[in-house]
Amino acid sequence: MSKTMNKVIDKMNNDKGGSMKIIELKSENVKRLKAVTIKPDGNTVILAGNNEQGKTSVLDSIEMALRGKKSIPARPIRDGQSKAKIVIDLDELIVTRTFTQKGSSLKVENKEGLAYTSPQQVLDKLLSSVSFDPLEFSHMDSKGQMKTIQDLTGLDFTEVNERRKLLYENRTMTNRDLKKVEGAVQSYSGPDSSTKEMPSTSVIVAELEAATKSSNELVALNKKFDNAKNQDVQLRSDLAHLKETVKRAEKEIADNNTEGKELVAKINAWPSGPNLDDIRAKLATIEDDQADWREYQHHQELLVEEKAMAKKANGFTNDIEKIDSDKKKALKEANLPVDGLELREDGVYLNELPFDQASGAVKIKTSVALGIMMNPKLKVLIIRDGSLLDANSMEAIRAMAIEHDAQIWIERVGKGDIFPVIIEDGEVEEA
DSSP: OOHHHHHHHHHHHHOOSOOBOOSEEEEESBTTOSEEEEOOOSSEEEEEBSTTSSHHHHHHHHHHHHHGGGGOOSOOBOTTOSEEEEEEEOSSEEEEEEEETTEEEEEEEETTOOBOSSHHHHHHHHSOSSOSOTHHHHHSOHHHHHHHHHHHHOOOOHHHHHHHHHHHHHHHHHHHHHHHHHHHHHTOOSOSOOOSSOOOHHHHHHHHHHHHHHHHHHHHHHHHHHHHHHHHHHHHHHHHHOGGGHHHHHHHHHHHHHHHHHHHHHHHHSOOOOOHHHHHHHHHHHHHHHHHHHHHHHHHHHHHHHHHHHHHHHHHHHHHHHHHHHHHHHHHHTTOSSTTEEEETTEEEETTEEGGGSOHHHHHHHHHHHHHHHOSSBOEEEESOGGGOOHHHHHHHHHHHHHTTOEEEEEOSBSOSSSOEEEETTEEOOO
């Protein structure tokens, strides 16, 4: 397409005037149609009539003419005919699609009759990449809805949604661990305080050994003293019977007395040591003291771990909230036509609820609003399941079409609508 043509098309897209609509549709020998000419009056066109009369063929004609190969079926020509033709007057453009047994051809002209060299590119620039039928949006699965809005806004939250999912999972695991730590902290029933160092068994054992050695030495001295006393008694007894050994006994007695005095002096001078029973009692309770110390230290560690985990979980929460905030800001800046519409990692949400939980009327209004936004210049929409719409929904769609200067073609079974275009046996039934 030439640069000149691109400028013309861009000017049409950027033009702040009214949107293009179908001024006249002519379809001849397309699918079930014989020859149909429709000049729409107003913003909604109701195609009414019984089943298999050609209503769908009218809508197909619009799509085939404007969207080209992606909408043309294998057999677009009416049975028994060799040629078919669709002409759509868009006021600013005239689109002519011709079908033969060899294929189809497209011609797009402006008001002055100038034909574009790349006609489909002209139309593609005016149309969105998604379907004409806005109600198809409400029937899509969550992935399809997300892709549609991403295509519409140019926003792709795939990577950020994956990051949010990972943060959410990490926060879930951290909070699960945090609950365990919190439970352990809350169930703590040990001492409220403890020494800075764990009580040492070796110190008390050394103290006990030293005291025991001292005690044993004292016992030995006392025993030795007792032996000396006993020997003195024996010697004195022997002295009465053995006068001949008096001198020797007296000498030994003197020696013993001298040694006894030395022993008494040592005994009297012996330092008083710690009470053995007290030391043994301390040793008996040291394991309990150690257990209390370990329990208290574990409690302190749990308090530190609890604080760290809570901080980590809050960090995940802040990151998630930042992602959600950024997404909402991006969607707001994208000027979506419906307030409260947002993209989350698991699908499209409306007013904090999954889109599929919205009422039928809300789904219809949202889908139509998106459809209008998808085609900012050529606001031509098609609703194929029009028979599913109740009176309130129909009225809401009419109001939206008027408000946004759009043209909505609706297929409905029957003839009870106000001012319908009746299609019967492939032709427009005269009023």
